[in-house]
Amino acid sequence: MSESFQLDGEDIPYTPGQTVLQAALSAGRYIPHLCYHPEFKPHGSCKVCTVKIASGKSQRTAASCTLPAQPGLEIESDSDEMNELRRTLVQMLFAEGNHFCPSCEKSGNCALQALGSDLGVMTAGFRHFYPDRPVDASHPDILLDFNRCILCELCVRASCEVDEKCVFALSGRGITKHLVVNAASGQLADTDIALIDKAMQVCPVGVILTKRVGFAEPIGERRYDQRPISAQALDDAPRAATGKGRCTSCEE
Amino acid sequence: MPAPEQKKIRIATTSLAGCFGCHMSLLDIDERLFALLEQVEFDRSPLTDIKHCGPCDIGLVEGGICNAENVHVLREFRNNCKILVAVGACAVTGGLPAQRNHLSLADCLQEVYVTEISLHNGMIPNDPELPLPLDKVHPLHEVVKVDYFIPGCPPSADTLWKFLTDLLTGRTPKLGADLIRYD
Numbered sequence: 001m002s003e004s005f006q007l008d009g010e011d012i013p014y015t016p017g018q019t020v021l022q023a024a025l026s027a028g029r030y031i032p033h034l035c036y037h038p039e040f041k042p043h044g045s046c047k048v049c050t051v052k053i054a055s056g057k058s059q060r061t062a063a064s065c066t067l068p069a070q071p072g073l074e075i076e077s078d079s080d081e082m083n084e085l086r087r088t089l090v091q092m093l094f095a096e097g098n099h100f101c102p103s104c105e106k107s108g109n110c111a112l113q114a115l116g117s118d119l120g121v122m123t124a125g126f127r128h129f130y131p132d133r134p135v136d137a138s139h140p141d142i143l144l145d146f147n148r149c150i151l152c153e154l155c156v157r158a159s160c161e162v163d164e165k166c167v168f169a170l171s172g173r174g175i176t177k178h179l180v181v182n183a184a185s186g187q188l189a190d191t192d193i194a195l196i197d198k199a200m201q202v203c204p205v206g207v208i209l210t211k212r213v214g215f216a217e218p219i220g221e222r223r224y225d226q227r228p229i230s231a232q233a234l235d236d237a238p239r240a241a242t243g244k245g246r247c248t249s250c251e252e
Numbered sequence: 253m254p255a256p257e258q259k260k261i262r263i264a265t266t267s268l269a270g271c272f273g274c275h276m277s278l279l280d281i282d283e284r285l286f287a288l289l290e291q292v293e294f295d296r297s298p299l300t301d302i303k304h305c306g307p308c309d310i311g312l313v314e315g316g317i318c319n320a321e322n323v324h325v326l327r328e329f330r331n332n333c334k335i336l337v338a339v340g341a342c343a344v345t346g347g348l349p350a351q352r353n354h355l356s357l358a359d360c361l362q363e364v365y366v367t368e369i370s371l372h373n374g375m376i377p378n379d380p381e382l383p384l385p386l387d388k389v390h391p392l393h394e395v396v397k398v399d400y401f402i403p404g405c406p407p408s409a410d411t412l413w414k415f416l417t418d419l420l421t422g423r424t425p426k427l428g429a430d431l432i433r434y435d
């Protein structure tokens with residue numbers, strides 16, 4: 001008999017080593033999430049996957065993408081309280097960057113946007129920061145629009161663990177944290193990034209873009225025009241990892 | 253004796269720093285306009301050309317706040333409308349006009365009216381009739397209290413219809429994921 005825990009009152013089986021989010025997705029149950037990627041070790045930075053855990057009389061919250069599945073866990077996820085918290089997190093991400101969806105070529109294929117509409121986010125709520133983040137258009141085939149970065153670190157991990165190039169890194173702390181390009185000039189043109197790299201495929205939002213292909217898909221045919229992100233959750237169920245969990249070139 | 257005519261819901265609409273796309277979307281409800289007009293009447297609106305907003309039940313505001321006149325009109329709406337609704341991306345987030353927010357206003361004016369290559373003898377307009385531009389573009393909720401937000405650039409006719417019919421029948425407006433769009 002496989003082991004199981006409770007998610008919103010339902011039994012979820014898991015294989016040892018899986019996290020709560022991985023087990024839930026494998027069982028076809030959706031917990032909203034953003035920085036988790038099925039091919040990489042969970043990183044736990046966005047906190048959108050936060051759930052409430054009851055054990056005995058005490059209650060605590062934790063990011064379900066990094067929380068190891070254990071027998072007897074009683075987890076609350078799809079409740080008004082947890083979804084309200086997730087809406088607030090998504091609102092903060094919108095207010096912190098410059099997200100002008102109508103002019104963004106990721107629109108319709110963007111996980112942040114899809115999450116917002118699925119959770120019922122009607123406004124950014126907070127005062128917008130409108131930060132000044134110049135784009136990097138130095139590379140002939142690739143555009144970097146830092147205005148939309150949510151600091152999920154997926155490109156950093158893909159570039160290090162799969163491409164073994166370490167083109168990207170996060171720099172700074174707290175509100176000054178930002179994505180940087182590992183080149184003396186700081187320019188993407190001075191790296192060996194290539195269009196076929198894994199780092200080109202993982203950005204959940206519209207930062208790392210291939211030039212000259214934007215807006216090719218008509219509205220109505222883009223990924224999240226078809227079905228809400230929650231209905232596509234099985235796509236995010238664990239599959240063979242492409243990330244090694246560490247970088248062989250910089251050993252981080 | 254004929255039944256007394258039910259008092260109509262009074263709606264005002266305006267476009268501030270917007271493109272009238274949201275108003276076009278409202279017209280896109282097509283023949284449902286007839287059903288709507290049985291229940292509502294319009295106060296100040298581009299559809300009536302009434303210049304000032306009187307007491308209303310619902311105010312629909314398209315566009316963000318980019319100049320001093322926008323602030324006056326928005327306050328007039330807030331003072332007169334029981335329910336104030338931010339309609340569309342610009343009203344909700346500042347929208348595309350807010351893309352100028354990380355640039356200095358002086359640089360923008362210089363570029364658009366003076367440096368721009370197709371202009372010769374360009375000058376920054378200074379007619380006293382023109383409202384003063386604000387330093388930054390703001391969404392409505394940064395200036396007045398907003399009761400409801402409808403994102404979308406523009407929100408679709410179906411989105412506006414669902415929102416209005418919910419409101420007119422006394423329900424709390426609720427849009428599903430298919431009707432909440434940010435583009």
Ligand code: SF4
Binds near residue numbers: 098099
């Ligand atoms: S990255 Fe996503 S949320 Fe941000 S502007 Fe583009 S489509 Fe909108």
Ligand code: SF4
Binds near residue numbers: 148202204207
């Ligand atoms: S560029 Fe994209 S993948 Fe990289 S950290 Fe920013 S949001 Fe994440």
Ligand code: FES
Binds near residue numbers: 043046063064065
């Ligand atoms: S998905 Fe778990 S913290 Fe981002």
